[in-house]
Amino acid sequence: MSMPIAAFMFVALLAASIAHLLWSIGRTWPIRNEKLLAQTVVGTAGIERMPPRIASFGIGVALGIAGVLALALADHDSGGIPLDVVGALLALVFLARGVIGYTPGWAARTPEPNFRLNDRRVYSPLCLLLGTGFAALVIMRLL
Numbered sequence: 607m608s609m610p611i612a613a614f615m616f617v618a619l620l621a622a623s624i625a626h627l628l629w630s631i632g633r634t635w636p637i638r639n640e641k642l643l644a645q646t647v648v649g650t651a652g653i654e655r656m657p658p659r660i661a662s663f664g665i666g667v668a669l670g671i672a673g674v675l676a677l678a679l680a681d682h683d684s685g686g687i688p689l690d691v692v693g694a695l696l697a698l699v700f701l702a703r704g705v706i707g708y709t710p711g712w713a714a715r716t717p718e719p720n721f722r723l724n725d726r727r728v729y730s731p732l733c734l735l736l737g738t739g740f741a742a743l744v745i746m747r748l749l
């Protein structure tokens with residue numbers, strides 16, 4: 607059962623990684639211009655431009671690594687306790703981001719309408735699923 611969970615997580619994390627890597631080289635896919643992209647994926651009040659490209663690059667690489675770690679967690683013989691710890695930390699990070707997306711403070715910090723809509727319908731639920739997936743993979747390794 608752990609391989610289908612890890613495969614789903616890998617695909618989702620790979621897609622997000624590719625999007626961030628594209629943004630890091632100045633592409634605005636899948637949005638038509640940088641301002642609208644920034645309003646949709648960053649969401650802070652009055653944002654006009656994407657954050658520095660190195661930030662998108664770093665996030666893209668981190669998401670890619672998280673995807674590979676999900677696959678590694680599905681192999682019960684790999685990584686040992688250090689991989690379990692990293693998996694548990696990733697579960698906490700993704701679960702925290704998912705929960706924060708539904709708080710009034712986060713809504714006040716990210717008021718752009720395009721971001722609010724996508725955060726409630728896509729970003730936060732996906733983070734909750736990924737966090738739950740990492741937690742499930744770690745628990746299955748321990749059983």
